[in-house]
Amino acid sequence: MENSTPTKRRGRPLKTDGSKFAxxxxxxxxxxxxxxxxxxxxxxxxEILKTVGVPKGSFYHYFASKDEFGLAVIQNYGAYFANKLDxxxxxxxxxxxDCLADFIEDAKDGMAKHAFKRGCLIGNLGQELGALSEKFRxxxxxxxLDWQNRIAQCLEKAKASGHISSQINVEEKAAFFWIGWEGAxxxxxxxxxxxxxxxxxxxxxxxxxxxx
Amino acid sequence: MENSTPTKRRGRPLKTDGSKFAxxxxxxxxxxxxxxxxxxxxxxxxEILKTVGVPKGSFYHYFASKDEFGLAVIQNYGAYFANKLDxxxxxxxxxxxDCLADFIEDAKDGMAKHAFKRGCLIGNLGQELGALSEKFRxxxxxxxLDWQNRIAQCLEKAKASGHISSQINVEEKAAFFWIGWEGAxxxxxxxxxxxxxxxxxxxxxxxxxxxx
DNA sequence: AAATTTACTAGACGATCAGTCTATAAATAA
DNA sequence: TTATTTATAGACTGATCGTCTAGTAAATTT
Numbered sequence: 001m002e003n004s005t006p007t008k009r010r011g012r013p014l015k016t017d018g019s020k021f022a023x024x025x026x027x028x029x030x031x032x033x034x035x036x037x038x039x040x041x042x043x044x045x046x047e048i049l050k051t052v053g054v055p056k057g058s059f060y061h062y063f064a065s066k067d068e069f070g071l072a073v074i075q076n077y078g079a080y081f082a083n084k085l086d087x088x089x090x091x092x093x094x095x096x097x098d099c100l101a102d103f104i105e106d107a108k109d110g111m112a113k114h115a116f117k118r119g120c121l122i123g124n125l126g127q128e129l130g131a132l133s134e135k136f137r138x139x140x141x142x143x144x145l146d147w148q149n150r151i152a153q154c155l156e157k158a159k160a161s162g163h164i165s166s167q168i169n170v171e172e173k174a175a176f177f178w179i180g181w182e183g184a185x186x187x188x189x190x191x192x193x194x195x196x197x198x199x200x201x202x203x204x205x206x207x208x209x210x211x212x
Numbered sequence: 213m214e215n216s217t218p219t220k221r222r223g224r225p226l227k228t229d230g231s232k233f234a235x236x237x238x239x240x241x242x243x244x245x246x247x248x249x250x251x252x253x254x255x256x257x258x259e260i261l262k263t264v265g266v267p268k269g270s271f272y273h274y275f276a277s278k279d280e281f282g283l284a285v286i287q288n289y290g291a292y293f294a295n296k297l298d299x300x301x302x303x304x305x306x307x308x309x310d311c312l313a314d315f316i317e318d319a320k321d322g323m324a325k326h327a328f329k330r331g332c333l334i335g336n337l338g339q340e341l342g343a344l345s346e347k348f349r350x351x352x353x354x355x356x357l358d359w360q361n362r363i364a365q366c367l368e369k370a371k372a373s374g375h376i377s378s379q380i381n382v383e384e385k386a387a388f389f390w391i392g393w394e395g396a397x398x399x400x401x402x403x404x405x406x407x408x409x410x411x412x413x414x415x416x417x418x419x420x421x422x423x424x
Numbered sequence: 425a426a427a428t429t430t431a432c433t434a435g436a437c438g439a440t441c442a443g444t445c446t447a448t449a450a451a452t453a454a
Numbered sequence: 455t456t457a458t459t460t461a462t463a464g465a466c467t468g469a470t471c472g473t474c475t476a477g478t479a480a481a482t483t484t
Binding site: 187 | 249250251253254255329330331335336338339340341342343349352353356384387388390391392393394395396398399401402403404408411412415418419
């Protein structure tokens with residue numbers, strides 16, 4: 001029994017290794033989950049590696065450091081979420097404000113599905129800034145600005161179609177939306193309920209109402 | 213040279229040791245600072261101990277664990293902040309809504325003074341929940357509910373004095389305030405500016421406006 | 425088919441983590 | 455005076471942290 005527990009094969013994998021996703025993708029994928037739940041600083045590399053079944057050596061082959069990994073996950077999540085936003089917001093069969101309501105419902109369902117343990121990755125890392133490298137600030141804010149633009153465009157359409165007052169500054173309202181929405185997510189995690197999300201949404205829509 | 217660097221005295225300190233604050237108080241004090249900046253999970257005990265100049269033995273004499281320390285800091289901060297809230301909110305020389313505006317100015321100044329590196333301890337730990345023990349959930353939410361009540365009482369006075377519409381549900385508005393305010397703090401840390409705080413405050417006050 | 429490059433892996437490394445333990449000594453109670 | 459309590463000092467433990475080095479082997483180039 002010179003080889004009772006054979007160690008894994010070393011070296012470059014075969015071209016036809018059957019694994020559906022590449023190692024890097026798997027890392028990014030689970031990285032998104034764990035950063036959405038726990039953030040970066042308090043998540044150990046070993047945990048990620050063990051879960052995904054990737055050795056440390058491979059990790060440092062793909063990413064220069066844990067920070068670089070975090071930055072890559074941010075990019076990845078920012079794009080994924082922008083897509084998700086567009087899916088609701090650019091729906092041509094719905095009125096602009098209904099599109100926004102759809103997104104909110106979607107986000108609520110998502111949080112409920114994960115028992116309110118997962119929040120917003122960008123919000124999480126934003127809160128963590130104090131423990132993180134300064135390198136994170138800009139990418140994080142850029143993601144917010146991108147999302148903000150998408151909401152602003154939705155509101156602009158609502159304005160054009162007369163669903164909201166022409167007086168409304170849509171850029172400002174979009175900024176207000178993300179400020180409050182992130183706060184609502186934080187609180188929803190705390191109370192394990194979508195009530196804070198509903199409450200903020202209600203007040204947000206209210207603030208769009210035409211002033212008589 | 214049998215004692216080139218004499219180690220510190222052991223044993224219980226003399227009654228007249230001149231130190232202004234007790235060890236436990238010093239730990240709580242700096243704990244508040246560091247948890248407001250970086251959160252609990254990513255702060256090492258050794259860092260706290262070194263900064264405050266307290267040995268491990270003393271720490272574990274006063275606190276059963278790091279978690280218990282965190283819980284104690286929460287209590288401490290919750291009470292300190294409730295006091296700060298009251299200072300603005302219960303000012304009898306100001307109208308209720310002006311009292312709220314005073315608190316907001318106060319909070320803005322506080323964040324600016326610390327270069328937007330310190331946020332809200334309760335919000336920070338709330339965001340960290342995913343990495344923290346379940347024991348933190350209830351105390352954290354209770355602090356929010358306490359603060360919420362104080363805002364609600366302020367709004368109730370504004371209602372009674374006719375500054376805001378009698379239609380307004382003050383409990384709900386108070387909940388809305390803390391949801392959004394915490395989001396604004398998070399964003400203010402990210403952009404190192406009080407703009408998010410101003411923006412939220414503006415929209416909040418707007419939402420209190422009497423509907424014509 | 426030999427040499428080189430690319431893709432990847434195993435595990436050692438020192439630092440730091442929360443927490444424990446024994447020793448020490450002042451303050452207080454008996 | 456003696457016993458007990460309160461508080462401090464810091465070495466130590468075992469686990470876990472992020473990082474790095476040396477190596478293996480398939481793929482590609484020559």
